[in-house]
Amino acid sequence: MAVKQNRRYAFVPEALWGKFPNSWVLMLDKSTRIVLGITVLSLGFLILYATLLGPPFRSDWAYLLTAGLGPLAAAVWYIIFPLNPYRGMSAIREGLKDLDKRDQDANKLVMHLKSLEARRFLLNTAWKVSVLFVVPMALISAGMGKVPTWHFGADCAVRIPAFLFICMFIFFRIGLLSWSLKSWGNVESGY
Numbered sequence: 001m002a003v004k005q006n007r008r009y010a011f012v013p014e015a016l017w018g019k020f021p022n023s024w025v026l027m028l029d030k031s032t033r034i035v036l037g038i039t040v041l042s043l044g045f046l047i048l049y050a051t052l053l054g055p056p057f058r059s060d061w062a063y064l065l066t067a068g069l070g071p072l073a074a075a076v077w078y079i080i081f082p083l084n085p086y087r088g089m090s091a092i093r094e095g096l097k098d099l100d101k102r103d104q105d106a107n108k109l110v111m112h113l114k115s116l117e118a119r120r121f122l123l124n125t126a127w128k129v130s131v132l133f134v135v136p137m138a139l140i141s142a143g144m145g146k147v148p149t150w151h152f153g154a155d156c157a158v159r160i161p162a163f164l165f166i167c168m169f170i171f172f173r174i175g176l177l178s179w180s181l182k183s184w185g186n187v188e189s190g191y
Contacts, residue, residue, distance in 0.1 A: 013184040015105040020181075021090035028178050036174060041132070044167035047159050049137065064141070066160050067133035074168035075126035082114040083176055112180050121179050122172065129171070 011028070012020055026032065048063045085091060086100045100106040112118065 011181055013181060016109060016181070016184070019096070019099060019103055019106050020109070021085055021088075021094050021096055023090040023094070024085055024177060027174060028181065033174060033178055037171060040167050040171045040174075041129075044133065044163055044171075045136070047163045047167065048133065049140065050159075062156050062160070064134065064137050066163060067137050068130050070160075070164050070168050071126040071129035071133070071172075072123075073164060074172045075122040077169070078122055078172055078176060079119050082110075082118070083173060084110050084113065085177065086110065109180060109184075112184070113176065117183065118176065118180065122176065125172065125175055129168075 011030070012025055027036065048067055084100065086096055086098055086106060091097045091099070096106075100110040
């Protein structure tokens with residue numbers, strides 16, 4: 001549980017002290033979040049662009065579409081199925097399972113994660129991450145002087161799900177939770 005004296009937890013709003021899974025707090029700490037974000041994005045680049053580094057140069061369009069639409073797919077997932085930090089293993093281990101049904105502040109957090117502002121955050125982030133992945137892919141393809149081709153093989157069956165599930169879902173989950181804590185003041189003021 002977050003303790004007032006510990007500066008590491010200073011970014012957690014006071015109303016949520018002891019009501020937010022500690023393992024998420026550790027992951028959302030600024031330095032950890034930055035390292036995790038860079039690692040996940042770098043892994044995403046390696047997963048998608050490794051085929052460009054050597055033969056076969058066959059799946060360009062599939063990866064270009066994945067780079068462009070993958071972040072949007074992750075954002076839409078969290079819009080359709082809003083994130084609830086009180087439903088996962090972290091909450092179960094820390095005795096916080098379904099706290100949102102018993103505690104007003106926890107319920108406010110869950111409602112904040114479902115809000116129109118959260119949807120806007122997700123879609124804006126998806127657009128930015130899509131550009132971050134598509135522009136280098138398009139430049140590399142253009143720089144190699146080859147017309148992108150379609151080819152769906154075993155590499156696509158492994159790389160595309162790995163990009164989506166390992167990279168994008170983790171990146172968006174961390175980003176959404178961090179955003180919700182930073183924008184908690186809006187919840188307290190009633191927007």
